[in-house]
Amino acid sequence: MILKDRNDIKWQNLLLVLWGCALIFFSKGVNAEQNNDKTSSQAISQKSVTEAPKPLEATRHKEKLWAYKRKHFNTYNLKDEMEIGRRYMNQQIGEFHDKKVPVDPVEWQPIQKRIDGIVKKLSAVSDIPQFKYEVHIFDKKDIVNAYCLPGGKIGVFTGLFDEKKGLIDLKSDDEIAAVLGHEIAHATMRHVTRRMTTYNGLGVLGSVLSAGVTQGAGDNWGYMTEQVFNVGTSLYFPSYSRKFEKEADRVGLYYMTKAGYNPQSAVEVWQRASERAKNKSKDDKTSFFDSHPASGERAKDLRGYLPDAESIKKEARLRQIIRGEIDESAPEK
Numbered sequence: 001m002i003l004k005d006r007n008d009i010k011w012q013n014l015l016l017v018l019w020g021c022a023l024i025f026f027s028k029g030v031n032a033e034q035n036n037d038k039t040s041s042q043a044i045s046q047k048s049v050t051e052a053p054k055p056l057e058a059t060r061h062k063e064k065l066w067a068y069k070r071k072h073f074n075t076y077n078l079k080d081e082m083e084i085g086r087r088y089m090n091q092q093i094g095e096f097h098d099k100k101v102p103v104d105p106v107e108w109q110p111i112q113k114r115i116d117g118i119v120k121k122l123s124a125v126s127d128i129p130q131f132k133y134e135v136h137i138f139d140k141k142d143i144v145n146a147y148c149l150p151g152g153k154i155g156v157f158t159g160l161f162d163e164k165k166g167l168i169d170l171k172s173d174d175e176i177a178a179v180l181g182h183e184i185a186h187a188t189m190r191h192v193t194r195r196m197t198t199y200n201g202l203g204v205l206g207s208v209l210s211a212g213v214t215q216g217a218g219d220n221w222g223y224m225t226e227q228v229f230n231v232g233t234s235l236y237f238p239s240y241s242r243k244f245e246k247e248a249d250r251v252g253l254y255y256m257t258k259a260g261y262n263p264q265s266a267v268e269v270w271q272r273a274s275e276r277a278k279n280k281s282k283d284d285k286t287s288f289f290d291s292h293p294a295s296g297e298r299a300k301d302l303r304g305y306l307p308d309a310e311s312i313k314k315e316a317r318l319r320q321i322i323r324g325e326i327d328e329s330a331p332e333k
């Protein structure tokens with residue numbers, strides 16, 4: 001019995017080994033087949049690339065279009081963003097009240113309403129429509145500027161519309177949309193908090209500060225914001241790197257086009273900026289020309305983005321048609 005058992009075990013072992021070999025052989029065969037499949041599918045896809053390049057090109061184009069939406073490391077959340085903006089706007093308005101600078105003056109109300117309407121359209125098509133967008137007019141004719149704080153609080157200086165020294169034509173909604181689209185893009189691309197995150201050194205301090213933002217305190221808070229805002233002039237313009245300026249130019253152009261404004265106006269505004277910047281004094285640290293150096297290169301870059309902007313507009317329209325928001329026969333804006 002014992003012997004028979006041993007023999008049985010031997011046979012069982014042999015069968016197991018054979019079964020294992022068969023499995024390995026079979027799986028290799030399958031793998032080889034799969035590899036063949038891959039190679040053949042690669043061949044087909046390569047073939048289709050040469051025969052019909054359009055779909056792949058379209059995909060690449062689409063990827064390029066949305067590249068700006070890639071995720072960025074940020075230790076702040078959208079609630080923090082809105083709190084930062086609210087605080088700085090309150091501080092700004094408070095300081096202007098003390099200095100008797102008119103904020104939201106009655107005579108500017110019709111224009112403020114118009115600007116509100118433009119901001120509404122731009123923010124609706126932006127990447128963060130849920131921010132609490134709000135426009136304030138500061139009657140300071142010596143300052144040619146506008147900004148959008150984190151979270152969507154917007155300040156517009158009346159000097160922006162000055163016929164000689166200003167930058168944009170008050171009568172043109174397209175031009176207003178070009179400048180505000182750019183400023184809103186700084187907020188939706190979260191440039192201030194991305195910069196603050198970098199300062200925090202991989203966000204270790206960020207979590208502390210983030211808590212401080214909502215609790216309303218912290219010495220670090222003052223230090224941090226001094227690095228990001230141009231303080232010292234009692235004007236709270238955020239300052240941005242060239243990289244962020246480029247991003248805001250491009251994204252702002254997409255927003256204004258999607259919202260139905262003429263993107264060509266952005267090119268014209270930046271062309272004008274490069275001409276007017278030549279006359280600005282070196283000490284002028286408060287103007288748009290100082291925070292937005294324009295050498296003609298920006299206008300050139302924007303011109304290159306015009307076809308992308310049109311594609312985005314078409315895609316947005318298509319989505320609206322699919323959702324039943326507009327009829328296919330509705331005229332394109």
Ligand SMILES: [Zn+2]
Nearest residue numbers: 240245248292
């Ligand atoms: Zn900018």
